[in-house]
Amino acid sequence: MYPQDTLPFPPTPSASIAGRTMQESEYHQRVTPSRLPDDAPNILVILIDDAGPGLPDTFGGEVRTDTLSRVIGEGIGFNRFHTTAMCSPTRASLLTGRNHHRIGNGQIAELANDWDGYAGEIPKSSALAPEVLKDYGYATSAFGKWHNTPTVETGVTGPFHNWPTNIGFEYFYGFLAGEASQYEPNLVRNTTSVLPPKTPEEGYHLSEDLADDAIDWLRNHQAYNPDKPFFMYWATGCMHGPHHIMKEWADKYAGRFDGGWDEYRELVFQRAKEKGWIPGTAELTERDPRMPAWEDIPEDERAFQARLMEVAAGFAEHADVQAGRLVDEVERMGYGDNTLILYIWGDNGSSGEGQNGTISELIAQSGIPSTVPQQIEALNELGGLDVLGTPKVDNIYHAGWAWAGSTPYKGMKLLASHLGGTRNPMAVRWPAKIEPDATPRPQFVHCTDLVPTIYELLGITPPRTVNGVPQDPIDGSSFAEALMNPEAEETHKTQYFEIMGSRALYHDGWMASAFGPRAPWLAGIPEGIAEWTPDHDTWELYHLAEDWTQAHDLADSHPEKLAQMKELFTIEAAKNSVFPVGGALWVPIYHPEDMIATPYRSWNFTGDLRRMPEPIAPRLGARANRVTIKATIPENPNGVLYALGGAGGGLTCYLDDGYLCYEHNLFIIHRTKIRTTTRLATGDVEIVIDTQPTSTDPRGPLTISLSVNGEELATGTVPISTPGLFSANDCLDIGTCLGGAVAADYADRAPFPFTGEIESVNVTYTS
Incomplete structure (x- = not known):
């Protein structure tokens, strides 16, 4: 068996010949052979949370994202990169190269259940890329949001076998849960619980702390391991709720959102076309009739709703600035030319989990009835609009802003059926190998494609066994050729999507979509959901090759094509442990008593x-x-x-x-x-x-x-x-x-x- 078929590599044998005495022995220093090409790049993956393509000014939005613009301006962008529509599933797929249900991540870890596709634990048969890269000679580190460890294992006593430092990363600093207060997060360093290095009053903010720690790691890496390339995964908790940011950052956007989300979408749509990020033939999709228009918002509530978006925008810009500090440090240390930077704007679309706009984000998910006037009254008791973004509240914006943040698409986070939940921008820079190109790469790319791309660039054969465990096949397809050649053939021809019953199937330029049993922006449990079955869902059909935004449903005019796509979804679902469709709803909707607990x-x-x-x-x-x-x-x-x-x-x-x-x-x-x-x-x-x-x-x-x-x-x-x-x-x-x-x-x-x-x-x- 070739060495790359099984990991880790065997120990390097002695180069010396031992005799009875040292005088009779022959000594030669053993040298571990290099497993990597001489020009193996450093790899920096930057992942933003809960952010849609309609936010960055890089693509026509209102949020200033200088770092994202810099990376794409000095490299290339992919405007057909896709995620799963939910955080844990995307992250698990991104780091393993496997589809999310195949690796037990059909939903977030907190809602895990007994079906294989929803078990909430990445199996050892799907080793993470950093585990493989570490064995080949990379130094590996991760910072920020993790959210891929079973919830019951996140205490200070472990067990630690599913923590980042036991599945490939040699160093981790961040939080294990799906979100964190940006001022008072529950942090871990490797496997030790640690407190933030300073208080909010002393100026603490999590995004800054994550950048500080990552920069320290880079400096230590250069001091101790200058001959090793590094793989760094930097995944800030921004823009997941709560939206926490200092007032001066939010104030930069004062008045910018007073026109509301309908107006914002029109503006961003035109700018995205002007920038060439979306084609000129793209159509702006209509608002779902269950989503309120801005004009439906009472006048006395609009200042509250606009300020929520100002805070979110400041939060997002601030995170991009911290990512910029990392890029600057890579440059300062002399790594810039041979560092492959992949900046992914969002692990899913913008989040509508704030529903009607709230000062405490979990109120809606907990099924607690409330009204916007109640929220405003409680906010006023704390000090008014300026309290938004501070440690006193856990605010998150109205779902209308999430819809606007996913312009020009119909969907948002939790909707696997429509591109607003699954299509996220990706910028790539590698000066040593990639020529800058302002025209977006047109190939369909999925988050499972990152790992096989890295392996191809490094000449790594996906191992058959890792740490004695036979490995599952990789589901993704390499887009390495597309990095160098804008006209490269699209390699990812078929991809299913499914989150909580919302689902779709992409195949060769077509997409079939079923919205699913719930609109994520509506409060409460949908009436009749207990009787929901996927068999009763209405499917839509879109020819994405001609219809960029899913604006024209062709289901009625192409019934045979739709039937073919639905059958293909069934095949892909069976192959990837998706069944039962909607299995992620078992705990939150049908059996909340089964929520993960000790x-x-x-x-x-x-x-x-x-x-x-x-x-x-x-x-x-x-x-x-x-x-x-x-x-x-x-x-x-x-x-x-x-x-x-x-x-x-x-x-x-x-x-x-x-x-x-x-x-x-x-x-x-x-x-x-x-x-x-x-x-x-x-x-x-x-x-x-x-x-x-x-x-x-x-x-x-x-x-x-x-x-x-x-x-x-x-x-x-x-x-x-x-x-x-x-x-x-x-x-x-x-x-x-x-x-x-x-x-x-x-x-x-x-x-x-x-x-x-x-x-x-x-x-x-x-x-």
Whole structure:
């Protein structure tokens, strides 16, 4: 078997001949042979999150993206690059070269279930490209959003076999979840939980931190491994919600979006044509009738909706600037000429998960009813529009802006059926090999194509076994020739798409599409979805070779072609473990009780528990439970006993000048506050916080009781709680609040550590 068929390579044998004595021996220093071509490039992959093609000014949008423009101006662009319509699936496919269902990533890890296509774990039979490149001699690193580790494995004790540093990356700094506060993220370095290096008040922002750390890694790499090429994956959490950015960045866009999303789409569409990014024959698609027009937005709500977009734009520009710092450092270190940079603008289309526009993004996904006036009223209590983008809120824009950000297409994130969810720009620069060309490359390219392209450029044969595990075939097709030749033949002829029942099939210039059971911008569970079956969906047919934007449905006029495409989708779905179609809906729609969680019903914590990810922490706001705290109360006691969640939503128990306090923060729009009327005495105490649902509705109400040494001191009622999570990246902390400040009353004192001593905390589900 040839060496490249199996990885890792065997150890290099000694070049010396050992005799009985050193005098009788022959010594030669062993030299490990190079496995790479002499001109093997460094590789830098930059991936932006939840961003559509209608945002960057590079392609006609309003968001200033100088770095993206620089990379494409000094290289080439692909205007038919495609993703999966969802983050974890795209990332898994991008790094393995396999289709997302084949590798168990039919949806995000938090919604994993037992079907193979939706299991939420990349199998060892599909090794990541960095694992292979590392064995061939690359230094590998990853920064930012990961979101490809099973949720139950993201705690500080692991297990670590699915963490980045155990599946190919020698170094990782970032967050494991699908999103993070940009001011108070739950970070890990390699396999260690770490706190941000400074506070928001000291100027911390996650995108800047990720650039700082990546630059430090590059400098260390040059110092310690100057003879090795590097592979760096830099995946900022921007533009995923929450949209967090400093005021001065948002203010750059003041007034720029006052005309609304309908006007914005018209403007961007014309500019994209003028720039040559889309063909002159392309047509601007119409707004879905279920999506409100800008003129439907009440006058007194438009400033709120426009400011949400200003914040998002500032957030996006800021991330592009941080990517620029990386590119600058690559140049400064002398790597620029032989570094292959792939800058991918979006792992899916822009996100409509903010639905009607919100100050706390998970409220809609949690099924909590709210209105825009409620959001504005709560915002005004915090300080008004200028609070948007700050640590006090977890804002994300109206889905109308997501639709506009995906101009000129119909779709957005979570719609695998239409190009707004799956077509993202990719810029490529490699001065040593690629001649700059202002005309976009026209070939159909998919995220599975990156890995085989890299392998072809390096002369690597995809290994048959890695670490003893036989490997699955790679699904992607190399676009290496298209990098050098704009007229190269299109190699990726057929590709299926499917996310949560929304699906499509591309084949040789045609696309068949089925919208699926839900519009991602509509709140709540669609009526009748429990009876939904893919057999009842209406399919559309588009000839993309002549219809760039899916503007003309040909299903009625070409029934035979549509039947052929549907049959081909069925074949591809069967090959790639897509069945059952819509399998990703099993947990969020049909069986929310099966949401990934630990199997425990009781926990014993000490007073120094820090950063336990909420998905694997006790569900203190969603289950009947009793928290028992044994503590020593000092004179004038203050500080947090425990906090779950963050500023955008959560619950907490704390002492304020000796008074025992409890606050339930329902996504900022409603706060339940309970406070004892007497101060706690000094000395050893047993504090009990009892939570009991008073109905079968998983959203509450909840009765809360605060007791000290067996005496009930205060009670209260939480009218509505969340059946799911308060946050996607925040945590449970004991004795402090290291993430976003859950309680408004101690926000200015955060992290507000407890001034006494906590001996133990027991949490027990009581039903």
